[in-house]
Amino acid sequence: MNSCSLLIPCHNAAQYLPRLWETIRSQTIPFDEILCYDDGSTDNTAEIAEQLGATVIRSKVCRGAAFARNRLAEAATCSWIHFHDADDTLHPEFLEQTKAKIQSGIDVIVCHADWVEEITRDLLIPRRYRQQALEEDALAATITNPIGVISCLYRKAVFLSIEGFNESFQCWEDADLHVRLAAIGARFSVVDTVLAYSLRHDRGLSRNQVNCAQCRLQLLQTYADQFEGLHSSIAAEAEQVAIHALMQLRDLQTARRAVELCLSLGQRPPTTQNPMLKVLKAFLPTLQMLYLQQWIRNPKFFSI
Secondary structure, X not given: OOOEEXXXXXXXXXXXXXXXXXXXXXXXXXXXXXXEEEEOOXXXXXXXXXXXXOEEEEEOOOOOHXXXXXXXXXXXXXXXXXXXXOOXXXXXXXXXXXXXXXXXXXXXXXXXEEEEEOOXXXXXXXXXXXXXXXXXXXXXXXXXXXXXXXXXXXXXXXHHHOOOOOOOOOOOHHHHHHHHXXXXXXXXXXEXXXXXXXXXXXXXXXXXXXXXXXXXXXXHHHHHHHOHHHHHHHHHHHHHHHHHHHXXXXXXXXXXXXXXXXXXOOOOOOOOOOHHHHHXXXXXXXXXXXXXXXXXXXXXXXXX
8 A cells, every 4th residue: 555654854843834734734635644853842843743733753852854854764654755844835736646656666756846935935946857867867867956855755665775864964965865766776757747845044954055065065076986977967066066156155165176076077167158268268267267157147146
């Protein structure tokens, strides 16, 4: 029987849980069980979760989302599991549409997700996934188009076979999970519909964007060491880290490290078709070239 568990890691999430529960109660097919892991909260998260009907696993020490999710997966009694962050929400047909994709040989079911601003609900990032890309080369697809955990329904046995999330990371650990699943040959099935919503604000771990960029770069270095045939794709991702660190974060150290990774993989940024930039690459330092490329693409950004 294809039973499904909803697993929610929580840390000081009392203010978010009622909003999430509205979308849980609106599911056209209910989850078979709902488990929350109270990750050392200092508010009444555990009490609120219990009042809403969840089974709560309590911890006095905050160990992070990856640790919490792994404990939830171990405790789940269903054959399929879905992780959802307490401050995000679900489409009413999330479980109905993802569960309809369950079949023999499929290990991960992926839907589209919208990242939206919490208050205005303006669309910030549309996260979209392609069945063809995941069928042709799931490893390359999961590295170059990272999959967020709230988009997925997992076969529990396969999730546990790779020991779940890497608990040493506090960000990008969900994207890394899918790379590791792809590496063991897990098969993905895409629901071509937006069924999950990430509500973006500045109160979570992702507010430390410098740390997130450093985590991403560390993982890309790991992939470069493991997957020689994907060096070109990994270098392209490292170039994006360099651009983000240089332009948005003003973090020269991380930008330099990202460029060094690109160079070690045989690619010198910036990647460009601009004839002038191609010539200048032979004379100007790489970070200056990246800066110049971004200025050419969006001069208004520099006038703010």
